[in-house]
Amino acid sequence: AVPHEAECGAYxxxxxxxxxxxxxxxxxxxxxxxxxxxxxxxxxxxxxxxIPAGLAAVCALCLITTLPSYVSAASTQRQxxxxxxxxxxxxCSLTFDAAWGNDDTARILEILAKHNVHATFFMTGGWVDxxxxxxxAIYEGGHDLGNHSQNHKNMSQLSDTEIRNEIMSVHExxxxxxxxxxxxxxxxxxxxxxxxxxxxxxxxxxxxxWSIDSLDWKxxxxxDIITRICDNKQLTGGAIILCHNGAKYTADALDTLLTxxxxxGFQFVPISELIYRENYHLDVTGKQILD
Numbered sequence: 001a002v003p004h005e006a007e008c009g010a011y012x013x014x015x016x017x018x019x020x021x022x023x024x025x026x027x028x029x030x031x032x033x034x035x036x037x038x039x040x041x042x043x044x045x046x047x048x049x050x051i052p053a054g055l056a057a058v059c060a061l062c063l064i065t066t067l068p069s070y071v072s073a074a075s076t077q078r079q080x081x082x083x084x085x086x087x088x089x090x091x092c093s094l095t096f097d098a099a100w101g102n103d104d105t106a107r108i109l110e111i112l113a114k115h116n117v118h119a120t121f122f123m124t125g126g127w128v129d130x131x132x133x134x135x136x137a138i139y140e141g142g143h144d145l146g147n148h149s150q151n152h153k154n155m156s157q158l159s160d161t162e163i164r165n166e167i168m169s170v171h172e173x174x175x176x177x178x179x180x181x182x183x184x185x186x187x188x189x190x191x192x193x194x195x196x197x198x199x200x201x202x203x204x205x206x207x208x209x210w211s212i213d214s215l216d217w218k219x220x221x222x223x224d225i226i227t228r229i230c231d232n233k234q235l236t237g238g239a240i241i242l243c244h245n246g247a248k249y250t251a252d253a254l255d256t257l258l259t260x261x262x263x264x265g266f267q268f269v270p271i272s273e274l275i276y277r278e279n280y281h282l283d284v285t286g287k288q289i290l291d
Contacts, residue, residue, distance in 0.1 A: 079197035081187070081207035083286030085238035085274050090265045092239040093274045094119040094258075095210065097186065098127045099152050101246025105134050108251050109141055115258045118142045120271040121245065122186040122208075125150035125170040132177055139178045144270035146184040147171060147205065156193040163199035171203070184208050184271050208271055209286060210240045216247035225253040230260050238274065238287070 096108065098121050112119055121138050123145065128135055139145055149155065150169040158166065171182055185205040187196060192207065200207040211234045214225050229241055243250050258268075279291045 079194045080282050080284075080286040081192060081197060081200075081209040082240075082275055082282065082288045083209045084211035084234070084236075084240050085276070085288045086290070087238035087274075089267075090237045091267050091269055091274065092235075092237065092241060092261075093271050094241050094243065094268055095146070095186070095208075095271065096121045096243050096245040096250075097148055098123045098131075098245045099148060099188070100127070102127075102131050102134060103246070104251035105131070105245050106137070108245055108254060109137060109143075111251070111254045111258070112143070113141065114255070115262070115268075117258060117268040118144070118270045118273075119268070120144035120146050120184065120208075122146035122148035122184070123170070123174070124148045124152050124188075125173055126152070128170060128173050128177070135174065135177055139180060142270075144184060144272050145174055145178065145180055145182050146186060146208065146271065147174075147182045148186055149188050152188040154189060154191045155187045155196045155199075156191050158196075160195060160199055163196060164203060167200065167203045167205065186210075206275060208240065208275075210242035212239055212241045214241065214243045214250070216250045216253070217244050219248045222249045222253040222256070225249060226257050226260060229257060230264070235264075235266075240271065240274070 094117065096119060098105070118141075121143055123135065127148075135145070147167055147170050149166040151166065153166065155163055155166065167185060174180060174182055183205050185200050185203075186208045187200075190209055197207050212229055212232045214229055216225050225243075229235065232239075243254075261268075276288055276290050280288050281291060282288055
């Protein structure tokens with residue numbers, strides 16, 4: 001017999017020479033902490049029941065062995081970014097990730113201004129370095145400046161120190177350029193784990209994801225972008241829409257996209273005006289809900 005220590009006590013399984021399965025289990029009595037472990041020994045008296053009893057014992061062993069790990073995993077709550085916001089009004093946020101390319105940024109800003117829409121631009125450090133005038137233009141246009149990391153890496157593969165450096169490096173660049181302290185962070189590729197979310201929060205940022213993905217970076221065309229957003233089941237008040245300023249068809253689709261959304265009764269605000277800053281919680285889908 002091989003004894004096994006478990007959180008609830010100790011047990012051992014043995015098969016006697018006569019084929020009888022024997023299962024021993026010890027557990028502490030409560031509430032008296034001084035009481036020694038009590039032993040319970042179960043015998044299968046009839047040879048015909050030896051095999052079923054052995055199988056039952058093995059199943060019991062498996063349950064006792066694995067149950068603590070399942071309980072432990074269930075007790076570890078996954079931390080989430082904000083995917084959308086629970087709102088009763090038809091207000092949503094349009095966001096642009098700026099990590100590569102800049103051919104259409106000025107045009108996107110013109111279309112947004114035409115519709116009097118303020119959006120949120122999540123910028124990498126490399127993009128900020130390459131296009132400082134556009135960073136200023138975005139800020140001066142009344143749009144949110146968001147952080148998209150320095151090097152557009154998979155954040156979940158980085159150490160805590162590297163996570164912080166990826167965030168704060170861009171933060172200091174934008175602050176020096178515009179005087180603005182960013183507080184919205186979108187992880188590259190939407191990649192995160194508990195350590196990433198903890199790191200983002202420790203830097204004074206709100207982690208932001210999205211509830212509607214335009215997939216504009218796949219270059220499916222103008223009509224696909226418009227349909228994918230306007231006919232999306234997640235298009236409700238509090239939705240966060242993901243686009244990219246450098247995608248091939250985004251600027252071409254934007255005017256019609258905004259017009260159709262406005263015809264549906266939607267209004268637009270930047271993320272900074274969409275989310276709650278305090279007294280809130282997230283449900284299991286990442287929806288931000290006011291307490």
